Amino acid sequence: MRLLSPHALALCCTALCAAWLLPSPAPAEPGVVDEQSLQPIGNIALGAPDFEMPVTSPALPLVDPGDDSPEAAMLRRLEHEGIAGGFDGIIYENRDGDHSRLPMGMFPRLPHLQFSKELSKKKADVGLGGRIILPAIVVGNSSTAIVNGPAPRSQTRLAMTTSHLSAQAFLTYVSNHLYVYPEHRDHDDADLFPVNWPYTLTTQGSSRSDKPFLRALFFALAAMPADTREALRENRLVAPTLQMILRRSLKGIYSREHYMSGSAHPVVFDKGQLAPERMVSLASSLKPDEIPPIVALNVVEESFQPEAGLADMSELLFNTPAAIGRIWRGPEYTKRMVVSAETTKDPNGRDLQFTWVLLQGDPARVRITPQGPGNARAEITIDWHDPFIAGRGKKRITNRVDIGVFAYNGAQDSAPSFISVAFPGHQLREYEARGQTGKRLANVDYDAEARDVYYDPLLFWSAPWSDRMVYAPDGAVASIWRVDADGTTILRDPDHLEDGSPVGYDLTEQKKKRLLSMKAVSAD
Template sequence: MQRILYTGMVAFGLAGAGADAADLTLTLDDLTRLGSGPMIAQEIAGLPADPALPVVELADESNAARQLRGLVARGVSQGFDRILYDNRDRDHSTLPSSRFPNLTFLRYATDLVAGSVDYGLAGPVLIPALVFGNSSTAMTSGLHARSLVRHAMTAPGGAARAYRDYVSNSLYMYPEHRDHDAVDLYPANWPYTTISQGSSGSDHPFMDAIAMTLAAFPADTRAALEENGLVAPTVQMIMRRNLNGVRTQASYLSAIAHPTVFSSDMLRPERMIGQAAAMRPDDIPPVVRLKIVEEDFAQGAGLAGLDEHLFTTPSAIARIWRSFAWERQMVVSAASTVDPNGHELRFDWVLLRGDPARVRIEPLGHDKKMARITVNWHNTFVLPSRNPADDQGLETSRVDIGVFAWNGRSESAPAIISISFPTHQIRTYEAPPGQTARLVSVDYDAKGREVYYDPRLHWSAPWVDRFNYALDGTLEGWTRTTGGEQEEFDAAGQPADGTSADYHIVSAPGEAPSLGLMRQGQEN
């Protein structure tokens, strides 16, 4: 059973300005599990709004607060009726309960708290209701220290859970905490979560702006969004469409609107509220759904034979370049995208990050529902700075391609294809006259150079390989230099002296993984 606890006394008239939001406690009895899937809180939803309470605390005289109050007073918007707020850091960085008196705060019973169901990354519980929340936490120690979103991107099943929440009307915000300072350490970009620049508390402006955007939707529009699982994609579009510097459709279809991480100075909450309030059910954009038709990213590539598929979900696809190749290709379809109102869709395929000279996007067919994407190897590069006063931009080793659907009324949120490069390796490519560029050498010794690499995705090895080619460009093998000693290997990576060897990952406790070479007759 749901237990509803009111944390503040509800008075009448203006005295309601001091009222706190209501609490709704989730208990173990509220949860069911279907097969091996998540626990589901099927009957949990936000509480009905009390018209005697203000939509925003009366002490707030900001333009956004006044705007939202006016919309609710005129009956344009329905405020926080049946909206749930899920704080997942045990009130470390939470909305004040007095901020939005009609907002319902989700609480967790003691037994669920003991199992940490309430803490950290969203996903242990699926709540099929309108929910927004945050966790201003990160994995701050150990070899795998990282933000919660990078954890989700690199842990098995993390991307699938993020997509599941995205199309279940759940919006969550997390800080980047050291994953996006001088270097962007994220191996992918996606629309599933909102990542704030900074650490604890940096998510507050986003919670506030997104809360008021949700409260601004007209009742019929919000009902249609919830029914179609389009709340989160639509709010993502609204936030990005109204960022500072995003003034036109062309600027929305550009890198400025779709960074990995968002700074609070980019937000324009008044414009977000305005667009939400003006949206009619017929304006709702679709969620873009992608499918790989063909690709040359493989399940086993590079010396270690590791998978190049980081994740494949309908609105975000991520690949890791492990192959020796100079050029990779994939064909992607967005044909599964359906407009909720049956409108005809136009698709835009946009390079959001990467060298335009090394990425070619070829839309296919008159409707552009498919595209062939060709990418050449990228070394680490620096993004243009948004602030001219900055000394330097952000370093990155990733290409992003955004896919957008336009229904004649609204742009969709992006679906994003990401390709990350192992630039902790030093690779040299050269193009002989009349031939395609080919790999000349690889310095694998990231540990020796004291260069960071993600231990969940990559490895280091204490050698440099220089590649040997026949006159026709066929790879013959390579010469390996390890600590001043040289050894020859054939094109399959086996010692040229006729012995056999296997590559394997070595992971010492507390150390990032290395690649080892076990020769025939050696003990593991």
């Protein structure tokens, strides 16, 4: 899997800026995206540099006159006082064929994006957002999921498990675009997401569970002072700041300590957590010289490998500046990373102080040691995690550790950037003590299919055997006793039988499965 470095992703953003300068055909009608006006942004997305925002009448009310909620009353007062910036430069994008579209009357002055007939025929207006980047502030939704094929999943998990889509998600984040998707069976009895990230908002439930979040986000955007929102737009910080506002304003998050905890940063949000009136209050109070940055992360050292485990698959899911994803495949009990946030820049040149927080995982198995001025880097060591129960409210089984990194500029805390590690919880592993320190793998059952245990076939695999490790006095692996339906095979190491004959492994896909098999190979 090819990873994009933070530098490469920054170049994508540079390409985006360059795309706006290229000549293009005659523009479409205001508020409409057409195919002729689109230009490539690298190989990640398409830009519409000549897109023209539609003009809505200032005589229209900012919010539905029949909305008697506290947040609506606050927004009307802020508009009357000349504080609220309204919806200038903002557009709503629905990507599910009106299945879960916000009513036009909810925010009468908010324009709705339209697609040309040619693009609609090509389904360019359906599914995951971010393929088309506009020179505008965009909040959108797609109340859809992938329900057929070999790997059903939510739109969010699709983006997380597809290399170019994780890069595209980052591009939307730094292009002032934010999309909302339902989790649709990815977060019911079990949390199936391999990472946590700030690039999208994922809502608990299926169809139309996204609507309350869209409503809350548009209330926050409309409440922002115009100069603050313009500073956010110029610095590409609209989406990160919306994430901060929503998380800082959740019910139960009433202090900085609460904000620096897993309670404020779940991988999926429930509508019962929303407090739109608090979002309006916080958004309206933001000043241009206080807006927080994006925390830019970079891996300096790590023990996660580009090839690991019996299938030699990469443990590096993706590297993006605001989210790093890793998959534990090797036999180790402990892995280590050194991660830096030193390239993070405050938009107003303020000094930054960083906080590294374990948001999800066993505190006894995760050690975070901040280093350097402002705690701008940290050494992270993580021990193996069996599946564990996590979450607030309804508890769910998960196989993921999340670490959040926050920047404080003296006025505001940033949205978190994330480091996530996904474990192969479908494997049954047993570790044993190794001398006086550490642990080593003793047994592992790879046969998830026989146990009818779910695993993501885009990331993991099942094999019809279990292995028992036998160690020599010096601690090296002396042999592996592999047990399957046909009996026991003794290996010298994963790649050789006891007599030294080489073996290899094949991955095959069958319906919703990915299966690993062992085969004899010729010795060269």
